[in-house]
Amino acid sequence: MSTPTTTPVTVLGLGRMGAALAAALVRAGHPTTVWNRTPGKAAALAADGATVASTAARAVAASPLVIVCLSDYDAVRAALAGADVDGRVLVNLSSGTSEGAREAAVWAGELGAVYLDGAILTVPAAIGDPSAQILFSGPAEAYAAHEAVFGALGTPVHLGADHGLASVHDVALLGLMWSMLNGFLHGAALARAAGVPAADFAAIAERGVGTVASWFAGYAGQVDERSYPDDDASLNTHLAAMDHLVHETGALGLDAGIPRHIKDLADRAVAAGHGGEGYAVLAELLFRS
Template sequence: MNENEKHEQSAVSVIGLGQLGTRLAQAFLGAGHATTVWNRTAAKADALAAQGAVPAAGLAAAVAASPLVVVCLPDYAAVEGLLGPVADRLRGRTLVNLTSGTPQDAVRVAGWAAEHGVGYLDGAAMSGTRLVGRPEALFVFSGSEGAFAAHREELASLGNSVYLGGDPALAPVYDTALFGLVWGALAGFYHSVALVGTAGVDPTVFTAVAREHMSFVTSLMTEHARQIEDGGFPDDDGTVEVHRAAMDHLVHTSGSRGIGTDVPDLFKTLLERASADGHGTSGVASVVATIAKGERNV
């Protein structure tokens, strides 16, 4: 394969130039990939054109320009409505869908792609827009293994691109699971900042200490994942009852200092449910069994 053929093979078309779509196109350009862009509002392509992108005259032209077509739109309905009329142009190409949606959405669109001879990858940008194009930006993909292998280099231009498996539903499952993880951590962080603030501690001063503590927290995640996989919950990191008692202290201290107790109340309720389920003397990781039941006390 000569240099021109390699250049054509690594060409990318980006459809949808919102905040994320624009950053995707910039990352591909920065990595040296010929990048065609299209947006329903054509003016959104102007700034990218100044950076070396090629604005397509229309959607069909954008799809035809590259073997890899990356779409980033508000929802899956928009993806289906937009790409339906150009399905024949997509045949034989790879479609990477970085639109947020549900696992059911991903399976449906993957089925549509298969019917039209289109390689399909569902994906999610897990690090927002600010880090796109940097190694620490996490992107997850699922769907056609062959499509991922064929375009691994282009997708690596976006950051740390991780292939999860052949089930297209995996990317949105990870997307929502990791979003929940982030919000669980941030909710705890926001509550902590409010609490130490009652003692006059500056948020940045507290955060310097909290960051050092997070290495311990991530080590707990690794160890507790092993326990969950094995189905055994030793009490090395405290039992459910020990953590419930400690959470009582957090709730009381927060309330006595005049801040909201929404966050620790949630954790306290979860620990109380786990204890009621018979896990009181088990290691704290056994809380996962209560969550997995999908039941709530009324």
Template sequence: MTRNPVEKTSVTMLGLGAMGTALARTWLAAGHPLTVWNRTPARGAALAAEGAKVADSAAAAVAANTLIVVCLLDDASVDEALAGADVAGRDLVNLTTSTPAQARARTEWARARGARYLDGGIMAVPPMIGVPEAGGYVFYSGSREVFERHQEVLRVPAGTTYVGEDAGFAALHDVALLSAMYGMFAGAAHAFALIRKEDIDPVSLAPLLADWLVAMVPAVHQTADRLRSGDYSKGVVSDLAMQVAGTPTFLSTAEQQGVSSELLVPYFELMRRRLAEGGGEEDLTGVIDLLVR
């Protein structure tokens, strides 16, 4: 009997929260035999109806397949779930949100138990999983061998971006991008607060705000270039001295509009500190050096 050339890789999925369930469904829909486990067994019932095998323990689920994907609440949950499992010889792909240090420690944990390890940071929300046009993807770091072996399977639910053999890099990329996102949300929140009491429709401001943020995107690349070169004043149009001189206007406007300036003040203070150090001819890149001291 010859092997079926279209036989799909079997997958074990540990964790059936909103994200874990979305991942599981995409693998089932693509024809991958799937074994699932969740601490609350009832969550596996719907997937069982769709063709998944529901294991009665995490250990049994791990024993069922070589490729083990974990998507649990936190690092402690991973410890708890895998405490009684024999992971030797398994390819462990951990999509649980973690810190870089936790990912590196998990690599050593897996290695000590004879498993190969790949860490992941999901840049998507559950509705984006299995929808290529939504643009979701996952950062992966750790074992390049595991990534290359299972890349076709891993790209079924979302795009894949491998960022290095240091297992902490996926989590670091994930948090770096999400941190920038929250900074953007903070700025947008302040902008909407400024008009909140005025006869200005927030819906009319929204496209102006969105377009302005998009127009500022090239500054990200310029900052990266200046960090690489070490020259923070090359090609600067609006230098730090000029920008610091303009900050009182932002603070006064907030006060006049009855809006707290607490989202702006910490950044403005960093700008003033950098200026005091003699960075007046630079752009804002030098603020980064203050943050990492």
């Protein structure tokens, strides 16, 4: 009888992330079977003790727990075509949308599999470290049965029974990441145009980002309650500062697309009568967009 520390696991897909997942499972002592469309990618894992299957179907047959990490949900279905997943727990850590996750859950269920969808919130090099957060959504019983296995990959978090929740969180966090990175790159360009090395700006920006992140919990409460008190500065006050940002950007000869987009959302909120409320009131426009 297998235990959480000896549960056989199959990993389908050995790109950078898939290979990192398989390597972490091998290190944790799990009998690990791997498959990849290009067999050569499995050589290093085989040297470390993984079993290389010649087909996806054989890889699936080797384990009760199957983890898939491919380019998208279509690739998942293609890889599993002809494989017998009946009675197995199928964990899809490929990128996708909440709609795709729910459709995949129906498809897997029709084949007799128990389906968990997931999202990896880290880079391959961090897999296996507790700092790596991995989100899961789907049946709580299936998650609980294999939580210890998932712990070998990082810190697992179960979001709920709705299969789409992992993808919703994933794309929301990607949006946050890109917004932060675009904001930083605009600030770095602004600083460099003024003769300040971007590296000097980065040192100050890191502390500023930490301060902004500390506001998230409070803003989240306001969004949930749909109540936006003017605790520190009203949207009107923010809008005046946005004018300065747009002006400074243009004066230095930079593209003003990012600050104009920020100001446009605030302008619309003020026009809708929200100027005296707190900054988080912008969420109300996003709900209606």
